[in-house]
Amino acid sequence: MNRDYILIEDPEDPRIAAYRDIRERDLVGREGKFVAEGKTVLNVLFANARMEAESVFLRENRVDGMTELLAKIPADVPIYVGSGAVMDQIAGFHMHRGVLAIGRRVDSPSVEELLDSLPDEALVVALAGIANHDNMGSIFRNAAAFGVDAIVMDQGSCDPLYRKAIRVSVGAALKVPFAREGSAEAIVDALMARGFDVLAMSPQGALDMADVKPGNRTALLLGAEGPGLPPHLMERLTTVRISMRTDFDSLNVAAASAIALHRLWRG
Amino acid sequence: MNRDYILIEDPEDPRIAAYRDIRERDLVGREGKFVAEGKTVLNVLFANARMEAESVFLRENRVDGMTELLAKIPADVPIYVGSGAVMDQIAGFHMHRGVLAIGRRVDSPSVEELLDSLPDEALVVALAGIANHDNMGSIFRNAAAFGVDAIVMDQGSCDPLYRKAIRVSVGAALKVPFAREGSAEAIVDALMARGFDVLAMSPQGALDMADVKPGNRTALLLGAEGPGLPPHLMERLTTVRISMRTDFDSLNVAAASAIALHRLWRG
Known part of the structure; x- marks a missing residue:
């Protein structure tokens, strides 16, 4: 060399x-x-x-x-x-x-600083309690594939810069801007204050993902499998489901993110 | 007890x-x-x-x-x-x-026996060279969620009954009928002989997944990331892509299966 x-x-x-x-x-x-x-x-x-x-x-x-x-x-x-x-x-x-x-x-913006830096048309992923490194890495990989502008997450989510999360993300954890701070509630507040339509993914969601018409500023909120998103949060938001068979355990959260982001991408 | x-x-x-x-x-x-x-x-x-x-x-x-x-x-x-x-x-x-x-x-059907047992309307997943246990488990989980009738795979794919594949599949590896035998070419032959439309997923696919109109018998063919599907096989088949950003490494094969099966499911 x-x-x-x-x-x-x-x-x-x-x-x-x-x-x-x-x-x-x-x-x-x-x-x-x-x-x-x-x-x-x-x-x-x-x-x-x-x-x-x-x-x-x-x-x-x-x-x-x-x-x-x-x-x-x-x-x-x-x-x-x-x-x-x-x-x-x-x-x-x-x-x-x-x-x-x-x-x-080099930079570690707060959630608010990161959201303030986004353009008028933006697609954001918001994460609550995603503690599994594999899921975190896969969500970043899907986000990079479908042009997500930023990922914001609560403190209950693991650091995307864990070695395994970076590896599973194939580097997307180093590419997609992110901030990790505070509660899911505070993140939703910050998104709504900036005109984001927050779509909360849930197996019991009111709206089918296939029927979603994304606006200029959309945020997809994902919670951990099992506990899911806190009920008080879901009440404030548009809840969205992915239709699937009812006789089987729901999709993995990373697979759900792939389907939803493919739908929300306007590339 | x-x-x-x-x-x-x-x-x-x-x-x-x-x-x-x-x-x-x-x-x-x-x-x-x-x-x-x-x-x-x-x-x-x-x-x-x-x-x-x-x-x-x-x-x-x-x-x-x-x-x-x-x-x-x-x-x-x-x-x-x-x-x-x-x-x-x-x-x-x-x-x-x-x-x-x-x-x-209890049963270990051959690829032909398994395909012969399927109803007139059927959705099948075909796998070539899926050697990673995580991906295998995730593909089974997605297949169960979207009502896949059977999974057929070549010998270059790993056994779905590996401990880790079963665990990642949340049991779907025990639920979705499968056969593992021979070459990808032989599997495609067996599918085509039974009237299946074989859609081969590829980043360079001719048809956008969003535009696919599934017929009565559809098979989704997935190859390993990296090598992908053999060119001589792709030439015989309808190739399908998932549109995404071009400046990032392609999707993980399990994530691609989630998006494609969500589209092909007629539940």
Whole structure:
């Protein structure tokens, strides 16, 4: 490659401390940083001004296939390279892909700041209590596919910058602007104050998704499977259902988001 | 409860050998058996004549909440009960739910037998190379929600009766009839010989999913993300796309199945 890189031979090397035991790191706190894995995700990271990379760590046999990606990495971001064995020891498990970066959010807007930044025509996803990382990642992936302008979520939802959520999102968690703050109620208030039609998805929704005619500013509100959305919130909103068989457990929340966003997209 | 159960106190008890190290069992072969986890999945298992249970294994603190389920368990199926500690030792990891059964397929129809059993109006899902257990489980869940009559898949697809696929499907893998055999080409031949319109999903599909008018017998063909469907197969079929933004990686195959099946369902 055309760039200098730093060879890491000692798993205890302090320069790669941020990559140590990355599985556990999700649980003990990440100090505003996140781990990006895989070529596709790193491409999103380096294409996005709202995110910044601190460093990149590659398995030595992956370097040759990375010319295009390496060209996007700013000169002040160190690129570490290690053998598969060294990398696995550092990460604490087998690093299948051998392509990692430590990133940081440049901006962290509040829900209100994020909503204030949106254009007159906007599609927003609002999340309440989405605590599962897989679902979070899948919802971001669907949101990116269908041109969602922003995602706002309550504190009961998990951080979209968890390692697994980023991976499942194929980088969409680094691409779709989001804010995570306060209660679902406060988020609905903020959306309504800005002229958003808030559609609350529910198996018992009054309106069939297939009959929804989206206006200029639409927000799709999704709650966790099981508990669903709080009743006092649903009472204030247009509730929307996806028609399906009644003899089977409802759809997964990420699948529901795919169907609804496909319908709401006006691309 | 009203039924006798068998208390297991020794993790080495040969009667619960089928539950031992169930994580590894998926990898080394399951001899026609499968592991069902959780109350919802067991309810599907005992409601389905095509599946049979060999035994049930419950954590002792779960027994009281199981009256309705226990009533469905045939008298000749033994119910084992153990403490959380014993159960975790047997399974080889923490059994979060504490509700397990070992099941067996009663029938294993060939692709042709399964298709021959379908009514004149039928919706089928055909899978080629779906090797990921999460995707397999999610596709079954979506298929159950939208009334799919059968799922046929090639040998390059994973077994839907893997533990994780069953769990992700919320039991739909035990409910929707399926056959897994041979090549994608042979499956398409079998479908076409029986008057099915085979719609092949592809990001480059000729027809927009939103414009599809399903006939009496429709099959939705899905391939793995990445490789997609073999070109020689696509040439013979109507190819269908889901419109989305072009600046982002395509949808996950399970999300695509949700959108397409929602469209094809005539419930």
